[in-house]
Amino acid sequence: MTQVAAGLVSATITGTSEITLDISGSLAATAENLIVTDGDGGVLSIASISGKKIDLGGVDFKTTRNPPYTVSLKDGEYTDTVTAVLDGSLLDSWFDAGAVADLGLTLAGTSGTFKVWAPLAGDVSLLMWGETTEFDPGSAAAVAMEFDGATGVWTAASVDVSGKVWYQYAISNGAETAYVCDLYARAASPDSVAARITDISSDPETMPAGWSASYRNPFGANGTEAKPYTEAVIYEMHIRDWSRAFVSDSTGKFRDITAALNETGGKFYEHLRDLGITHVQILPSFDYAETNSNTAYNWGYNPYHYDVPEGRYVDYEGTNDGRKAVLQMREMVQAFHDAGIAVNLDVVYNHTSGTQKGSLFDQTVPGYYYRMTSTGSYSNGSGCGNETASNTRMFKKYMIESLLHWMNEYHMNGFRFDLMGLHESSTMKEIYEALSAVDPNVMVYGEPWTGGTSAVVNGATKATIDNSSASALVNGVACFNDDYRNAIKGAEFGGFKKGHVQGTFSDAAIISGLSGSLKTDSYAGGFTAKIGRSINYVECHDNYTLADKLAISLAGGISQSAWKPYASFTAAQQDELRAQNKLAAAYVFLAKGTPFINGGQEFLRTKKGDENSYSSPDAINEIDLSLKSTYSDVYKVYKGLIALRKSAGSSFMGETAASASTVNSVSGFTRYETGDYLVFFNATAAAQTLPGDAASCTALVSVDTGVPVETADIPVSIPPKSFLVLKK
The missing domain is CATH 2.60.40.1220 (Immunoglobulin-like)
Known part of the structure; x- marks a missing residue:
């Protein structure tokens, strides 16, 4: 041209x-x-x-x-x-598919009804096979599907599926015919090439022993006991990272996690129960773009099929029948629940791994499911080449039904949304309302930003987060508080930054974060009407681990090249690194809001300075549980802070505002009063004299042993890089 x-x-x-x-x-x-x-x-x-x-x-x-x-x-x-x-809105106005509640396969004995929304297609056929690993269209039993011009839905009704195992749709858009796995499939062949003809709600091959159709949530007694988000402690984990903590050569399997939880005295069960977390947040575990034969490491932020488990995490035991993925993921969730731990799933509805022939969505309805620019290219607010159009009727419908599928069929108890800023506040509000109707204690939260310039209108950001909730009477949609994170240990973007624990002070942001980040407070940075909507954290899977960032800071560096092993620091420097980590944890667990940590943060997990380990080797990403003993003093403080948070009840977990201020105008020296407690944080490099009201307190609370211990000895000063908890 x-x-x-x-x-x-x-x-x-x-x-x-x-x-x-x-x-x-x-x-x-x-x-x-x-x-x-x-x-x-x-x-x-x-x-x-x-x-x-x-x-x-x-x-x-x-x-x-x-x-x-x-x-x-x-x-x-x-x-x-x-x-x-x-424009997708034009299709929305032409076709009323939003009223169709049963897209995909509906089974009744050996009779199946298949429905797919493909309003632009000139022709759609259903293709079926028996037991096979080769999905040749020429060998399939083909059934013509009928088009409904009012809804845009193609249907093959009351089809005899006796002896049939797999199916695809042959969808002709213009001169192109795509052979597509059903978007609404609940089980699929390896790599989601074809959909499985089954109903996972009743197929015994998908049911673990003891599995109940009834939804389960240990956090709030299956929805019968109202819980605010502030009572949760979220622990992020990746299947493969933790698999290798128990099976040294694992490529990541659901069953590695299940075994570690079910094993009598199992290390994982003991660790999580001992630490005191309430929720695990599992990195994306739906089917993503890597083929099952590809054993390379990946975090999973490249979605391919949203409604089936990732095949690489499945032990196929010699057969790839699609149902084992369902069974084994359910087994893992059940094991967490049996341990009293709720399960949140990291979801990535904001983009797909590819477009056009690399996308099930584009092959079904070209262009509709994505935000497009005026020039016909894909809007790239995700930074991954595309962004989904959650403002369109059918993708919003798809998201909500997919999330309900994970709740009802796998008993997921919450969802962390990747790049939630790419979804409209109104869409997130609809999502929360649909999910909380199943369980009022469901957790819905995410990243309140995008990954690039986006075509989204009114995205779910910190500034608009309350618009995603009906009122402050419900938990609503929460978001990660990056302002508080940045204040504690330094920003992650715009160059290497330091924060409070390293001696670069941001008093206003610390005060706001400790107080609950309420938009009505007198401090800069408040953004919400409900305290629990602030997810407080200093480490997640992204960027440096906390231990690595603190090590680079102390070494005087500004990048990964300055990282060096912990043991290479002097004894005094090692003491300082431990103190900085403990202080960072105190800012997270004692603040008003909802605490979140990354798995391994509690024992100085290192990725050897790797800032972006999404495809790095196992040697970088795998969990080394021996660090729990090596840095037992750090672990005990994390455990003690969680125990204190829980034992103190509403003082730290409540949703009433707290007050914080600097002491004697000393930057980095903060007085924090909440409920029955008076807490002092000293991020400075010198001991600080406590103000007079400290002497009126009744007890000093120590968490060094992992258990809150009260003594009557009220100190007159607080050491550098430390925190002090006093009971009034």
Whole structure:
């Protein structure tokens, strides 16, 4: 294509026979210099042109269904050609598929009804196979599907599925025919090539021993006991990281985790119960783009099929029947629940691993499920090449039904949303309302930012987080408090930064974070009407581990190259690193809000300075439980802080505001009063004299042994890089 002088910027289908052009410069669109073609290359007749609007009177885009349509603008010997973009809202207005509640497969004995929403398709067929690993369309039993012009749904009703095991849809959009795994499949072949003909709600091969159809949540007695988010302690973990803590050569298996939880005296069970966490947050575990034969490490932020478990985490035991993935993921969730621990799933609905032929969504309805720019390219607010269109009716419907699937079929108790800023506040509000109707204690929270410039309107950010909740009477949607994180140990972006624990002070942000980040307080940085909506943290899977960042800081460096092993520091420096880590933990666990830690943070987990380990070797990412003994003093403080938080009840976990201020105008020296406690944080490098009101307290509370211990000895000063808890 050669650029014309005027420039055809974009073409948008804006009506059943209308295309609106964006032309730069002064060249006017005429019947002589415009050509519109359909997916077969056929030239369409132009009925009229009014300014930049083309009327193709003989075409009805809603019923013709032959994309992609292209528009060419000629300027002498030069031609600009663009693909006409069909805005998702137009499909939403044309087809009322939102009322269809049973997309996918509905089984009744040996009879199955299959439904897929593909309103742009010219033809759709159902393809079925028996037991096979080769899904050749030529060997399939094919069934023609019928189109409903009102809903855009294709249906094959009451199909005899006797002897059939797998199915795909053959979907023809224009000249292209895609052989697609059902978006709504609940079980699938390896790599989600084909969907399994089964009902996981009743198939005994998907049910662990003792599995109940009834939803379970240890946090709040299956929804019968109201719990605020502030009573939760969230512990992030990755399947493979922890698998290798118990099975040294594991590539990551659900059953490694299950065994470590079920084993009598199992290390994982003992560790989590001893530490006192209430929830694990598992990094993405739905099917992502790596094939099962690919054993390389990955975090899982490249989704392919949202409704089936990741096949690489499954022990197939010689057969790849799709149901073992369901069984083994359920076994793991059940083991956590039996241990009294709720399970949150990290979900990545904001983008997919690929587009077009690399996307089940694009192969089903081209372009609809993604936000597109005016030039017809994919908006890239995720930084991963695309972003999903959660403002469209059918993707929003898909998200909500997918989340309910994970709750009802796997008993997930909460969801952490990756790049939640790419979803509208209104969408997140609908999500919370749908999920909390199942369990009022469900946790819904996420990253209140995007990964790049996005086409989203009114995304769920810190500034708008309360718009995602009906009122302060419900837990609502929460978000990670990066301002508080940055104040404690330094920002993660814009160059290497330090925070309070390293001696670079941000008193206003610390005070706001400790007090609950309420927008009504007198401190800068408050953003919410409900304290529990602030997820307080200093480490997650992203960026440096806390221990690594503190090591780089103490070494005087500004990047990974300055990292060195802990043991290479002097004894005094090692003491300081431990003190900084304990102080950071105190800021998280004693603050008003909802505490969150990354697995291993409690024993100085290191990734050897690797700032972005999403595809790094196991030697970087795997959990080394021996560090728990090596740094037992740090572990005990984390355990003691969690125990204190719980034993003190509403003083730390309550949702009433607390007060914080600097002491004697000393930056980095903070007085924090909450409920029955007076806490002092000294992030400075010198001992600080306590103010007079400390002497009126009744007890000093120590957490050094892992258990809160009260003594009557009230000190007169607080050492550097430490915290002091006093009971009033």
